[in-house]
Amino acid sequence: MRSTLALAIGACILAALVAAERALARRDVGTPSAIERLVPKETTEGRTSAAFSLESGGSSLLYVRAKGLWRCTQAYGAVCEGERVEALLTAVGNTRGTLVCAGDECAARAGLDDSNALWLGLHGSKVLSSDDRDLIARITYGPARPGATFARLEGTARVLAVDFDPRAFLDATGRPAPLVDTRVLAGCFAPGFAGFERIFVDRGELGFELASEEPAVSSQGRRWSLVEGGTRRETLLWRIGGYVSLWVRLRWQRVEDPRQVAALGLDPPFARVTLAPNVGPPVEVFVSAADAANRVHVWNRTTSVVASVGAELLPLLVPQPEDFTRPEGVNPWEAWLVPR
Numbered sequence: 001m002r003s004t005l006a007l008a009i010g011a012c013i014l015a016a017l018v019a020a021e022r023a024l025a026r027r028d029v030g031t032p033s034a035i036e037r038l039v040p041k042e043t044t045e046g047r048t049s050a051a052f053s054l055e056s057g058g059s060s061l062l063y064v065r066a067k068g069l070w071r072c073t074q075a076y077g078a079v080c081e082g083e084r085v086e087a088l089l090t091a092v093g094n095t096r097g098t099l100v101c102a103g104d105e106c107a108a109r110a111g112l113d114d115s116n117a118l119w120l121g122l123h124g125s126k127v128l129s130s131d132d133r134d135l136i137a138r139i140t141y142g143p144a145r146p147g148a149t150f151a152r153l154e155g156t157a158r159v160l161a162v163d164f165d166p167r168a169f170l171d172a173t174g175r176p177a178p179l180v181d182t183r184v185l186a187g188c189f190a191p192g193f194a195g196f197e198r199i200f201v202d203r204g205e206l207g208f209e210l211a212s213e214e215p216a217v218s219s220q221g222r223r224w225s226l227v228e229g230g231t232r233r234e235t236l237l238w239r240i241g242g243y244v245s246l247w248v249r250l251r252w253q254r255v256e257d258p259r260q261v262a263a264l265g266l267d268p269p270f271a272r273v274t275l276a277p278n279v280g281p282p283v284e285v286f287v288s289a290a291d292a293a294n295r296v297h298v299w300n301r302t303t304s305v306v307a308s309v310g311a312e313l314l315p316l317l318v319p320q321p322e323d324f325t326r327p328e329g330v331n332p333w334e335a336w337l338v339p340r
Contacts, residue, residue: 038095038151038162039137044122047136049089051123054170054178057115061177064127069187069303075176078255079187079303085179088169092120092139097160100150110150110159111142120166141165182251187303190280196244197222200274201318208321210240226324235324242333243324246316247275249336252307256297261306264297265289271318287317 051064062073063080070080100110111117118141124134138154141162149165152158170178181187199210208228215222224240226233261267265288276282286299290311298317299306309317316332323332331337 035096035098036160038097038139038160039093039122039153043137043153044093047124049122049136050125051127051134052089053119053121053123053133055119055121056117062127063179070179072177072180075180076255076257076306078176078180078182078305078307080179081181081186084169088166088179089122091164091169092122092166095151095162095164097151097162100159100161102157102159104157106157106159107140107152110152111145112140112150112152112159114143116143117141118167141167176255180255184250184252184285184298184300184305184307184309185247185275185283186300186305188277188280188283188300190277192279194278195222196247196275196277198276199243200276201271202274203271203318210235210243210324224324226321228321233325236327236331238337239324239331239333242331242336243316243319245336246313246333247273249340250309250313250317252298252309253295254308256306256308258299258304258306261286261299264299264306264308265291266297266299266306269299273317287314290314 051062053063054061060074063070063085064073065071070082070085071077072080100106107113119138120141121133121138122136124130124136126134140152140154142150144165144167148161150159151162152160172178175182197212201208201210208226210224211227211232212222212224221237224235224237226235256264266286269286270289271287273285273287274282275285281302284301286301288297290296294311295308296311296314296317297306297308316336319332
């Protein structure tokens with residue numbers, strides 16, 4: 001009973017303080033409590049955000065758009081989830097709020113100088129060469145609080161209670177950085193992608209091809225054959241389906257430094273897998289043998305991203321030809337056919 005009463009009293013006091021701050025802001029700044037843009041249009045007019053940065057808790061991340069792909073420089077250039085990044089930047093540009101208070105003292109009360117605050121910067125195309133990182137705008141977001149997010153545009157004194165908190169986009173669970181796409185083939189699926197039409201698996205001097213043909217009847221699926229040493233054999237479609245699904249859905253465990261490809265067993269590689277999609281250029285992936293830490297390294301040659309997966313995946317990534325034609329036994333890729 002006492003704790004409930006204390007919470008109720010605390011809530012009333014907080015509401016009174018917020019109301020008092022807003023009234024003070026209206027009196028000091030001479031501005032009514034109207035909805036306004038956090039980043040006014042004139043701030044970004046004529047400028048294109050080619051990069052953005054995130055800073056919090058002493059760490060900093062930089063995301064740069066290059067050749068149509070967003071990449072995180074602190075994650076060795078790993079490809080990001082493009083649609084998610086664009087949604088974040090659109091939401092930041094459209095953020096609106098109401099004036100709470102103004103000045104440094106007000107910003108401190110809102111937690112804008114707290115170590116748990118989040119700083120988001122918008123940068124132009126000269127971000128990597130300009131002394132000021134070609135900064136377009138920089139926003140400070142106070143620590144996440146229930147019911148309110150406070151923010152301020154750098155260069156202004158106005159603290160707003162805003163309708164968008166970018167932390168909603170920044171769940172970094174299992175990622176080296178928020179917004180990074182952990183699929184091995186991230187950035188390789190062109191618009192209209194519907195699967196692969198040919199796959200080449202080369203291991204040293206040994207190799208084979210998985211080749212598909214258009215069905216005679218459009219309602220039927222593509223037919224696949226194993227081509228090896230000048231011979232062609234029909235494959236088991238459910239095994240082809242599992243192998244294709246593996247490459248489409250495969251996610252890495254950690255990203256690696258591309259400068260270390262030789263040390264990681266990728267130059268030269270243990271095997272090469274080349275996947276030719278129905279649209280866009282072929283994708284070549286170098287695969288290493290398993291290392292002492294039970295990891296297999298993969299090098300996406302299209303995006304230049306190097307990463308590692310569990311060693312148990314090696315026979316699935318670099319299979320034997322008979323895995324696609326032998327009817328007995330279980331499908332090695334059965335788990336990759338299960339919806340996730």
